[in-house]
Amino acid sequence: xxxxxxxxxxxxxxxxxxxxxxxxxxxxxxxxxxxxxxxxxxxxxxxxxxxxxxxxxxxxxxxxxxxxxxxxxxxxxxxxxxxxxxxxxxxxxxxxxxxxxxxxxxxxxxxxxxxxxxxxxxxxxxxxxxxxxxxxxxxxxxxxxxxxxxxxxxxxxxxxx
Amino acid sequence: xxxxxxxxxxxxxxxxxxxxxxxxxxxxxxxxxxxxxxxxxxxxxxxxxxxxxxxxxxxxxxxxxxxxxxxxxxxxxxxxxxxxxxxxxxxxxxxxxxxxxxxxxxxxxxxxxxxxxxxxxxxxxxxxxxxxxxxxxxxxxxxxxxxxxxxxxxxxxxxxxxxxxxxxxxxxxxx
Numbered sequence: 537x538x539x540x541x542x543x544x545x546x547x548x549x550x551x552x553x554x555x556x557x558x559x560x561x562x563x564x565x566x567x568x569x570x571x572x573x574x575x576x577x578x579x580x581x582x583x584x585x586x587x588x589x590x591x592x593x594x595x596x597x598x599x600x601x602x603x604x605x606x607x608x609x610x611x612x613x614x615x616x617x618x619x620x621x622x623x624x625x626x627x628x629x630x631x632x633x634x635x636x637x638x639x640x641x642x643x644x645x646x647x648x649x650x651x652x653x654x655x656x657x658x659x660x661x662x663x664x665x666x667x668x669x670x671x672x673x674x675x676x677x678x679x680x681x682x683x684x685x686x687x688x689x690x691x692x693x694x695x696x697x
Numbered sequence: 698x699x700x701x702x703x704x705x706x707x708x709x710x711x712x713x714x715x716x717x718x719x720x721x722x723x724x725x726x727x728x729x730x731x732x733x734x735x736x737x738x739x740x741x742x743x744x745x746x747x748x749x750x751x752x753x754x755x756x757x758x759x760x761x762x763x764x765x766x767x768x769x770x771x772x773x774x775x776x777x778x779x780x781x782x783x784x785x786x787x788x789x790x791x792x793x794x795x796x797x798x799x800x801x802x803x804x805x806x807x808x809x810x811x812x813x814x815x816x817x818x819x820x821x822x823x824x825x826x827x828x829x830x831x832x833x834x835x836x837x838x839x840x841x842x843x844x845x846x847x848x849x850x851x852x853x854x855x856x857x858x859x860x861x862x863x864x865x866x867x868x869x870x871x872x
Binding site for chain 1 (some may be wrong): 730743801804852857
């Protein structure tokens with residue numbers, strides 16, 4: 537026990553040796569502020585990356601399932617890699633009510649939509665799903681919604697295999 | 698505008714006043730002057746970013762805690778980059794040289810200890826931090842701190858015994 541006290545005292549003495557001292561920086565404030573700025577940038581960058589990753593994680597499944605926001609006329613959504621678009625020939629726009637085509641065969645659904653939205657664009661999203669292949673399982677805009685006659689319609693169809 | 702200005706001034710005063718002690722603490726903790734400077738710079742920058750909250754509490758304790766945790770995290774991530782050699786069995790007659798060698802011997806001996814054990818010894822015997830506070834810094838129980846300190850002392854015992862026998866002193870601190 538006495539030995540322990542002596543050794544502890546000796547350790548205290550050695551730890552407080554001037555050999556451990558380092559010269560303070562002449563430009564300490566500038567150095568600390570630069571470091572703080574770098575930390576802020578790093579934290580902001582990390583937050584931005586996390587936000588972007590989270591947004592992508594939310595948006596991608598939505599886009600793939602056809603639930604994404606309606607794209608501008610004449611464009612095919614970037615995420616809809618399997619989509620096909622039917623461009624319109626005229627630019628005369630009226631408002632029409634969106635028919636319910638879910639559960640219909642794709643060909644029939646296209647005919648129904650084109651009969652109502654004569655100049656509309658139809659984007660077809662092919663997804664891998666357990667439902668019957670070739671039958672519309674989801675549509676945007678929803679049935680009953682008002683849509684421009686040259687507006688964009690997105691149909692989601694399970695593909696075989 | 699007065700509040701940020703006062704905050705800036707109080708931080709500058711704190712940094713200027715505590716820098717030598719923090720650098721020494723970092724040096725003992727890491728064993729490397731360069732790592733100590735990096736560690737102090739990083740910890741002070743972190744405390745600057747949260748200065749309003751930090752200064753209301755105990756700034757020195759906060760900076761020390763950041764330094765210890767940053768050092769342990771780095772060590773876990775990269776391992777010890779500075780490997781010093783074995784403890785030499787040198788003895789010298791000249792007092793100054795002997796003191797310098799004692800210090801160097803301890804430096805090398807500390808480098809052989811696991812980082813948490815070393816942090817416990819440094820906080821306990823250099824900074825006189827109570828075991829409960831050390832436990833809070835390291836996120837463990839006080840009994841763990843005591844066992845780590847005991848193991849660390851045991852590891853250093855041959856070195857301390859040899860030096861104590863040679864100098865015949867046990868508790869005097871250098872000026």
